[in-house]
Amino acid sequence: MSENVLFNPGQAISSTFDFNEAYVSAQIYRKKSNKPLLVVQEKDGKLYCVFDKSTAQENSMESKQYRVIKHLD
Numbered sequence: 001m002s003e004n005v006l007f008n009p010g011q012a013i014s015s016t017f018d019f020n021e022a023y024v025s026a027q028i029y030r031k032k033s034n035k036p037l038l039v040v041q042e043k044d045g046k047l048y049c050v051f052d053k054s055t056a057q058e059n060s061m062e063s064k065q066y067r068v069i070k071h072l073d
Contacts, residue, residue, distance in 0.1 A: 006063040007051045014050040022048035036073045040066035
């Protein structure tokens with residue numbers, strides 16, 4: 001079962017079409033900031049994004065649904 005979250009796309013730390021590139025970006029940012037991050041994928045399965053877990057949103061007009069691929073705690 002997949003886990004879905006809502007984020008404002010403008011708050012993405014990184015976005016790319018390559019999972020490995022997104023994961024490396026998340027690892028670098030995680031090492032610098034020491035904040036828990038999520039690597040997520042758009043519902044259409046194309047774009048991978050990295051978000052700070054604390055920026056997850058409840059239903060809002062600006063939010064978009066993503067599928068969680070990897071947790072970096």
